[in-house]
Amino acid sequence: MKKTLYSLLILCIFSANTFAQNDQIQWRTIEEVEALQLKEARKVLMDVYTTWCGPCKLMMKNTFSNKNVIEYVNKHYYAVKFDAESGKEVTFKDNLYTNPGYSPNAYRKSTHQLAQAFNVNSYPTVIYMDENMEVIAPIKGYLKPDQIELYLKLFAENIYLEVRSKEDFQKFQADFKPTFHLVN
Secondary structure, rough: HHHHHHHHHHHHHHHHHHHHHHHOHHHHHOOHHHHHHHHHHOOEEEEOOHHHHHHHHHHHHOOOHHHHHHHHHHHEEEEEEOOOOOOOOOEEEOOOOOOOOOOOOOOOOOOOOOHHHHHOOOOEEEEEEOOOOOOEEEEEOOOOOOHHHHHHHHHHHHHHHHHOOOOHHHHHHHHHOOOOOOOO
């Protein structure tokens, strides 16, 4: 009887951990993603945000908490959440990036060198990278689940390699039928 209860308890804990891992995007640091790329190469989605940005908060609430978005991102991407005004040191591709002007008490802080290196100047910006962590495209602005779905699939499924012109993209966009919806 004790063994059965113990086994049931272990199963419940395992199930709860599995559920917890699958009910949100698995956000990592850029350093963690560089290490993971050596084991299993994937595309990278990097959400560049600031703490004061209203659309960034909406994107977290409405888009990055959507079960379809969560499932797709966790399956096809490594996800990085990066505060563009952070005071933390970041190493990316053997380069150290800092925020020399960082002031912890300021409402709007100076821009981190890594955000500058990616030419991010508006928030939110989602940067999509290939398996070598080379930038494919930065997509600026708030996107609802059905809007981000287009980009998630465009890059994860390598459709972007066939989209060679603005006209090709417009056709892809017109033909795209989203399946992700705002309500979970």
